[in-house]
Amino acid sequence: MPADTFVTKLNEQIGNEFAAHQQYVACAVYYDAETLPQLARFFYRQALEERDHAMMMVQYLIDADADVVIPGVAAPQPSFGDIVEPVTLALEQEKRVTEQINGLAATAREAGDYTSEQFMQWFIKEQVEEVATMSDLLRVVERSKDDPMEIENFMAREHPGGESEDPTAPHPAGSA
Numbered sequence: 001m002p003a004d005t006f007v008t009k010l011n012e013q014i015g016n017e018f019a020a021h022q023q024y025v026a027c028a029v030y031y032d033a034e035t036l037p038q039l040a041r042f043f044y045r046q047a048l049e050e051r052d053h054a055m056m057m058v059q060y061l062i063d064a065d066a067d068v069v070i071p072g073v074a075a076p077q078p079s080f081g082d083i084v085e086p087v088t089l090a091l092e093q094e095k096r097v098t099e100q101i102n103g104l105a106a107t108a109r110e111a112g113d114y115t116s117e118q119f120m121q122w123f124i125k126e127q128v129e130e131v132a133t134m135s136d137l138l139r140v141v142e143r144s145k146d147d148p149m150e151i152e153n154f155m156a157r158e159h160p161g162g163e164s165e166d167p168t169a170p171h172p173a174g175s176a
């Protein structure tokens with residue numbers, strides 16, 4: 001059985017990941033309304049990744065025979081002043097999640113729950129990538145905010161989607 005302190009925190013993190021999902025859907029909808037389909041597509045896809053993170057945590061708890069309590073989430077920020085703001089918010093969110101993930105690994109270690117600490121390793125690596133991706137994107141949108149087509153071209157070129165599956169990723173509950 002995973003440590004109780006870890007289980008409590010991981011259930012909270014499931015809520016944080018679902019909240020990130022909702023926030024990224026809100027960002028995608030904003031870009032869709034601004035007719036920036038490449039940015040919209042990027043955020044719709046990021047949203048799905050956040051959902052997967054939540055469901056990976058659900059699967060871990062199920063496999064470990066621990067309690068899963070699916071939490072409600074606070075409403076996301078629904079509107080934005082300009083096309084830079086959603087990316088600024090996304091980068092802050094990813095930095096915050098990185099701290100949460102590191103905190104989860106620390107909680108597991110302190111409890112001597114090395115299986116759970118090991119489970120968090122993939123998320124630690126994932127956060128490094130997500131913070132790097134959002135920092136890059138923030139630089140691009142800040143530089144080109146007066147020329148959104150420049151950003152759209154960048155997204156189409158650098159984030160075309162259809163990224164290959166990561167075979168080391170934990171299994172999300174309910175997925176094939």
Ligand SMILES: [Fe+2]
Nearest residue numbers: 017020050053
């Ligand atoms: Fe996540």
Ligand SMILES: [Fe+2]
Nearest residue numbers: 020050094130
């Ligand atoms: Fe993320």
